[in-house]
Amino acid sequence: MSAAAPVPPADAVPGRILRELGRTQGGDEALALLVRDQHTRRLLLLRALLDAAEAGPPDPRRLPPGALARLRENWALLEAAERADRAAVRTVLLYPLTGPWAERCLRGLTTPAAGPHLRHDLDHFGALAAVAALRARLPFHARLAAHDGLLALPGLGALRTDPGSRAPAPVDLSFDGTDLTLCQGGARPVSVLVHERLPHGTCSGDRRWQPVRTLPALLPGATPVVLDDFDPHRTAGTGLERHGLSAATRLDDDALAAWERSWAGVEPLLRIGGAHRAQEAAALLRCLVPLSPPPGSSPTGDGPAHCSGTRREAFGAVLSSRPATPAFLASTLVHELQHAKLAALAALTPLHHEDATPRHFAPWRPDPRPFDGLLQGAYSHLALADYWQRFALGADRPAHRDPAWAEHARCREQVGAVLPVLAGSGALTTEGRTLVNEMIAVYHRLAESPPPPGQLARAAAYVRTARTIWCQRNGA
Numbered sequence: 248m249s250a251a252a253p254v255p256p257a258d259a260v261p262g263r264i265l266r267e268l269g270r271t272q273g274g275d276e277a278l279a280l281l282v283r284d285q286h287t288r289r290l291l292l293l294r295a296l297l298d299a300a301e302a303g304p305p306d307p308r309r310l311p312p313g314a315l316a317r318l319r320e321n322w323a324l325l326e327a328a329e330r331a332d333r334a335a336v337r338t339v340l341l342y343p344l345t346g347p348w349a350e351r352c353l354r355g356l357t358t359p360a361a362g363p364h365l366r367h368d369l370d371h372f373g374a375l376a377a378v379a380a381l382r383a384r385l386p387f388h389a390r391l392a393a394h395d396g397l398l399a400l401p402g403l404g405a406l407r408t409d410p411g412s413r414a415p416a417p418v419d420l421s422f423d424g425t426d427l428t429l430c431q432g433g434a435r436p437v438s439v440l441v442h443e444r445l446p447h448g449t450c451s452g453d454r455r456w457q458p459v460r461t462l463p464a465l466l467p468g469a470t471p472v473v474l475d476d477f478d479p480h481r482t483a484g485t486g487l488e489r490h491g492l493s494a495a496t497r498l499d500d501d502a503l504a505a506w507e508r509s510w511a512g513v514e515p516l517l518r519i520g521g522a523h524r525a526q527e528a529a530a531l532l533r534c535l536v537p538l539s540p541p542p543g544s545s546p547t548g549d550g551p552a553h554c555s556g557t558r559r560e561a562f563g564a565v566l567s568s569r570p571a572t573p574a575f576l577a578s579t580l581v582h583e584l585q586h587a588k589l590a591a592l593a594a595l596t597p598l599h600h601e602d603a604t605p606r607h608f609a610p611w612r613p614d615p616r617p618f619d620g621l622l623q624g625a626y627s628h629l630a631l632a633d634y635w636q637r638f639a640l641g642a643d644r645p646a647h648r649d650p651a652w653a654e655h656a657r658c659r660e661q662v663g664a665v666l667p668v669l670a671g672s673g674a675l676t677t678e679g680r681t682l683v684n685e686m687i688a689v690y691h692r693l694a695e696s697p698p699p700p701g702q703l704a705r706a707a708a709y710v711r712t713a714r715t716i717w718c719q720r721n722g723a
Contacts, residue, residue: 260596265678268592269685271585271630272523278530281591285562286341288594292349293340297322299356310356311366318369321376324387328376332383339379342402342473343533343564348375348480350560364483367394370415371479377420378403381427381441389420393431397477404449404458405477406437429456460503462510462535465517469529474498474506474537475564481536482566485558492554495537495568505569506537512573513580519641520581520634528580531587533563540568555579557586574638574647578654581634585627598622598679599672607668610661610713615721618672622683625665629686632658632693640696652698656706659693664710666690 264277273281300310300318329336339345348371355365370392378400380387391398392415393408400406406429408416419430427439427449439451449458460474475481482494498506517525541554553575555567565583570576592598601618609616609624616624632655639651669675669683697703 260592260678262681265592265681266685268588269682270689271588271626271633271686272521273527273588274523275526275530278527278588281588281595282530282562284595285591286337289341289346289349289562292346292353296349296353296356299353311369314366314369318372321373321389324376324389325379327387328379328383328385331380331385335382335384336379339375339382339402341563343561344401344475344478344481344536345375346560346562347483347558351480351484366415367479370394371399374398374400377422381422384424385422386424387420387422391418391420392416393418394479397479398429399477399479401478402459402473402475403441404439404456406431407455407457408434457497460498462507464529465514465525465532466529470533472510472532473534474503475534476537478536481564482538485556485566487538492541492568493539494566495539498537502537502569506535509570509573509576513577516574516577516638517580520577520637524577524581524634527584527588531563531584532565532580534565536564536566538566538568553579555583557583557590559590562587562591578631578634581630582627585630586623589623589626592682593619596678597676598682599676600674601672607665608714608717610664610710610717613717613720618668618674621665622669622679625662625669626686628658629662629689631655632662633689636693636696636698639698649702652702653705655693656698656702657709659690660703660706660710662686662690664714 260280264273264280267273267277297318300315325336348368351364352368352372355368373389373391377387377389377391380389381400381403393406394415396408396416398406398408398416398418406418408418408431416431421428421430422441425441427441429437429439437451437453437456439449439453439456441449448461449456451458457477460476461471462474464471476495476498487493495502513528514525517528538554541552553568553570555565557565565580565587567576567579567583570579599618599622603617603619605615605617605620607616607618607621609621611624611628612620635651635655635658639648639655642648642651666683666687670687675683698706
């Protein structure tokens, strides 16, 4: 694979785009700029991974025996696939969850004592190369390793192997341009038909093969969204377990149907919050990672408890437990995609020079936040305040309108509590100052259509109470 182009300089963000993003919006040009830069960084990361493997000494603590040779073989297959169909291969390499894997691999290769997961991570590169060849319709033979009873082929599907085996299980793959055959030991081979026109890209009569699930594209011409419940790196390194959270295992039929019902209602609800919200989601979102129900909810995920997040290294992915309603799935996308946008913008141009000390009050968190976390939270909550206000103004029924006003009032009050800290920082860059000034302008514009007085009073009381509890808990 050829080296990627250099990352654009900081002044590559035009002022009009910066102002658009500051309003938590962003047209086609702004979104394309963020996507292009993130894709460039991904390709550079993959090149750095190979360079790190080649440059390191043959230390078995860093590279298991034969791992470097396999890495070279996989890279050769990847390059052959790129020569056959460059666009198809880039789809694989730029899949959001390739990012966490690549960063973890690079850390494992460049730290003196690699963790026990390095071999597993390096094995995954073979799966990426195989999927790239499949997408490029390039015939090949390869031997991969299944871990913990699963061989995951990113964005395509997964083969269930012997779940009782703790050691990596070799699986032989053979692809003739249409049919994929997977053989594990003495087990009966699994035959999979691969074609982009199939509902999930693959088809097999063998239940050991589990195709990837996809949700329909939000807008005509957009890409379908993968509902990824098997990629081995989808939550690795996130620390979810510290909060009692985890990735969902393979979704059963009922859970899948619930996701599909919520998804079917998302696009019109996003449009209620502004046409730009649907365009934003269609341009940025590539996969949804289902999370298990958070503490406080029922085993099926019913009820108001909900959790969601994004990963800086997985641009284009949103992690979420199953929302209770399509409206809350839509608001989850609005919220989380703001984090993705702002992180991508900060990678393009520095927004501030504040340190990372957690010291600031944020009404949406019980713990002190660093300045960057405060900026991220204010930005996403400002977008939510705008979304719920538009929703409330467009709703015909009180049953929909009243909850929307409550969400709007709470989010706007939360943003108002932290904007003075952001605006008062002397460490904002010129670009950061432009961004924050636009955020302030949106905050004041939202006051032109205020919520009912009762909703406003309750939101103000909520933020005052949150501040009191925060001060008591944190001694400030």
